[in-house]
Amino acid sequence: MSLDRDQTIDLLTVIAAYDRRSSGEGDIAAWSEAARRAGWTFPEAVEAVHAYFAESSKWLMPGDVTERIRVARRQPAAVSDVLALEKKPSTPERRAEFMAQMRKLAGRKGMPR
Template identity: 45%
Template sequence: MTPEEVIDLLTTAAAYDRRKVGEADVVAWHAAVKDLDILDAQDAVVGHYCESTDWLMPAHVRKRVKAIREARLAREIVPAPDAELADEPGPYLEAIQDAVKKLARGFSLPKQIAAKVEPSEEYIEERGEDHSPIRIEAFRVACPWPPCRALPGAVCVDADGRRLSVPAHEARLRAAGLLEGDGQPRAIGDAS
């Protein structure tokens, strides 16, 4: 939080308790709350005065911001770091800590591990006569069709959860960038 944001925070508090805010107040409060996010701190001030008539102090703000962050973390699942970091304990831990910090601050993170996925042996066996490399490439992305939502590497299913005889929905082919605007397959490796 910048000194200017501390002024905004103290102005919010002053609207409730009629405090006079001077330069010394800004310096002291900045030293106590500079590591907090301004939006969380504002929410903490409003929450304090919704539940209490006590004079607001930095400890009140810090306590409420901590509760706000803990509530966010309780609602969210911390996504796993990239699979490439699995054999590197230091960077893996840093990635988890970074994700926790972002979630605590209110950022949304993708829940899916983004890794290159090869088609499973099961797919290769069950793909039948459709040996199109385009369909195999489609398996590198999740299916965006709402009733399906197959993860990368998994076979698409119909609305009743049954496997498709053709392994990928058209929406999945489009998501993988494998169809032209007219619905015709694009050549693999074609950048156009």
């Protein structure tokens, strides 16, 4: 899901707080299109902007936001997030199902069972 018009305006407002740029309809359209093409979410984009300006004084472009979002998406989840996941109890049935899936994958890869 990409940014809607209001979110794009809000994002440009955050950016302007850092670099004092002025934005018009063309900027809204261009940043909206970049967000759509790269699949930004609003929280990801805002985080990318704050992270960018924490480290750089250069002019921010949509590609800078896309790059930061892609890097962030490749990072593993925080340990606290993983530990907070609902844990399902291990049962003989679940173990058998898991092993069946592993055998199926091994067969596709030509690995010995």
